[in-house]
Amino acid sequence: MTITPGRSPRHSREPCAAAHRSPRGGTPSRRRFLGLTAAAAALAFAVDLPATGTAAAAQLDAARIDDFPFTLGVASGEPLPDSVVLWTRLAPAPYQPDGGLPAERVDVDWEVAEDETFATVVARGTAVAHPEFHHTVHVGAEGLASGRVHYYRFRAGDWLSETGRTRTAPAADSPVSSLTVAAVSCQAYHDGYFTAHRHLAEDDVDLVLHLGDYLYEYAVDSVGGARAYTDRVLPALFDHETGTLEDYRLRYALYKTDPDLRAAHAMHPFVVTFDDHETEDNYAASIPENAVPPERFLLRRAAAYRAYWENQPLRLPQLPVGPDMQLYRRLQWGQLAQIDVLDTRQYRSDQAYGGAKHLPGPESEDPTRTMTGAAQERWLLDGWSTSQALWNVVPQQVCFSRRRMDLNPVAAVAMDAWDGYPAARRRILDGAKAAGVQNLMVLTGDLHAGYAFDIKDDFEDPASRTLGTEIVTTSVASGKDGTEKPSNWTTYTTANPHLRFYDGRRGYTTVTLDRAQARADFKTLPYVTTPGAPIATVASFVTEVGNQGLTPA
Template sequence: MPGPRDQVDQGVQEKPLRLATLPRRRLLALGGAAVATALAPVAAAAPVSAAPPRTDPFTLGVASGDPLPGGVVLWTRLAPEPFAPTGGLGFVSRPVRWQVAEDAGFTRVVRSGTATARAEYGHSVHVDVRGLRPGRVYWYRFRCGGHLSPVGRTRTAPAADATVRSLRFAVTSCQSYTDGFFTAWRHLAAEDLDLVFFLGDYMYEGAVNSTGGDRADTGLRLPEIFQLATDTLDLYRLRYALYRTDPDLRAAHAAFPWVPTWDDHEVQDNYAAGVPRFDISAEDFLVQRANAYRAYWENQPLRRPRQPAGAGMPLYRRLRFGDLATAHVLDTRQYRSDQACGDGVKPDCPDRHDPARSLLGADQRGWLLDGMGRSGTRWNILAQQIIMTELLYSGRFDMDKWDGYPVDRQAVLDTAARVPGTVVLTGDIHFNYAADLRADFRQPGTPAVGVELIGTSISSAGDGSDTTPALDRQRKDNPHVLFANAQRGYVRCELTPDALRADYRVVPYVTRRGAPITTRASFTSDRDRPGLAPA
């Protein structure tokens, strides 16, 4: 059992998957060879070869993530030929040396070892380094044969009982490779940050037939993943390989530790637990989801306890940063009830208010509410996927967002009203919003109980614009929304014991290279009197 100093990175490793079986989408009874395939253990381990790859195997870069006071996860994936089957390495595992140093020149190496890039896991490497000093910057690298990886920079979390004066982080999400360049990542890599929260839609399951803009054509052509019960693992792996070949994304991964979570496109747009968007059988969808979850874990800096088991993957978890902040990283896809009222943007209906429906699932909801109340830190950060604030669309609600699950939302907001310092970080929607969270959104004069920072996409939906008529209408219909913007970029944040500052960093275009970065708007909020104000 974890001790008092290990109250971080705790999720639901032992909890089974619970499938939603609501009538909107046709579901068949579970059973048959497809589900057996989805839930079967992986194939026998591949043999390990010490023969070095003939060309550079580190084409997909390096990454680190989920920092603890004494450790961090290091990641790489060997792929000398990223778009070839098995990355050009065959079904043979490879030994990989790793080093962690106190300096970029590696004259003071403090930890080192050998890991195995297992073929059955896409030749990915996850090293859970422990025994490091809290709150320190480190550099790391890998070696395979005569090939040396790029150098990554990471940082451990402060000690759980440390007095922390500042935490700097970015809010990021949604990077469609075919919609434009990842220029925002290049600018983000030059920021002064402690970590990056990535809040979903790391890649997209749609067809890849062209690269978009003036990107160099890779020659990769991939079908949309939505009705395939076999071979989906390779299709997901190829998408991650495509994204990881982007130099700006690799630079951002190498610059800071990341705390990632998924949304829907890592599997299938708008899915809900075991309910697919498309009219396919539950058996086939669980195969697809199992492969998607496995490819996700292979390509993210996550610890081995997060590794998927069959069709489920225990992703929600908690990280602590001294006495300043606790980050509760949520999963709003795997356990949700099916969307209410027929899904989409719809008028209100009784199903939306059914207390039996849940966005988080009973276990995760209890874990979150208890964790918020017991965190013992100045701030509670909810790092999650979909917009929590009420956002009316001419009197209608988007049933895929928290608006479609008001019972769960009310439980979170009621807890925030009792526990000062709630900051919700959100992705998904491809717009920038800044909003005050209220226990009752129909009472605009009541005090805010927390704030929500909704970040735009890195590239998804193309260039965007500063504003649109729809955003102007939303501002009028939703007085708790203080800012709305439709450009691309990220949100740069700083927490101190008493205040939050958020800078909305945007680029004017993504469909061609070289976009500059500017700060479109800035807001502050006091911990004890929450509510966003222009900075």
């Protein structure tokens, strides 16, 4: 695909188309949580967190923008059969808090075509880049043909963005033959280059599922951490942990100026969900990592969620209200796949036993503990009960399968993952059985390693029924270079007979679903602290329709 950003001839405009930490183990009551949420929302808007839907009093003529404004690229996502979200942001000076623009709204033209030369334009319109939303643009391009590739671009005054490539979902009743998704997660800028995204941009996939930790809240020094820049110096404003709306917005600007990430966004539609680092490490619902008042943390969460929505190709229903954001949602890929995107961070009970690895015990095994919150759990199970799809795919954040971390008869497990919420996992698995889900595919991030698990009905019994498959994608950069066999490789593979694969290098994973099987290809890089690494498929597994269980391909 040819990318040709720069100045373009002026053109006529078309009408706009639809365009505090509590003691570990304690869980705030619903009434207290809602009270804190309301307090944080009030605080947020009292200190100039932008209000939803307001419009600046003044308008900037886009012709007055002197420097290239599309420095953060373009993106698309949330594909429906007739619609896709198109995203960009105007930022002539992306590392300045104001992005190099005054607090005025700007008209941005957009168009969608069947071909990358834009000979056949099928949709166009004008959207407003509001300063209240940091001059981001979210266009719901509608009336598109289902199940096909489209091309899109933006114009602001004489400036033309690069061309993006996207894809609509097939019609709901379409007997789709296959779907290939790429699973990515955990891209700490300061740990290395996003080379995996460059390779992903060149891969043939229908959809990218980003499973969390799109950015990290940690400081990035002047040389970019492990990137060790010698040809550039990053501004000092990145060299502290994020906490305010301005901080989070600037951190997204840093990440989105990465050319490899920009390339992946320009080539494929993304479906995203956050984990913890987009806000703060290991938070749980309204409970922060450190001992700060809940109201203060929820104010931070409100800022983080606002910046997340602004900088991702998400639809209007996902726009947060204060510190609350409904990110769980359902997509369909014809009759082949129902995709239920989960949020395992915003509604969960606090991590048991302080959140560190620990033996299972009364605190973690409390049957009232939840990973998703009651409403989201019911939504998932109800959705399965009515699903007509061959595959039920669950993109989510933390390890779902049992992962014993030592060889003792009773082994320690991770309290931040589903092992710290076993009653919730049991309810999910029982719900899948009750709904008759035959082909369950859970896609996970977080662990900075690639894993392949058989999801067992009883993880204590290796001979029990296999209910589905969990594919854990490794990190894009987090953890730096990694190694094929981490120091715990023998322990983990011995202690977990349902674990079929474990690799500690960086990269991403593709999963192809068809009418007969699912195939997972684990793709890794030898290094990320130096740019330009080659990529290789180091393992492939299949699981058959109606006969779940991973075997080497």
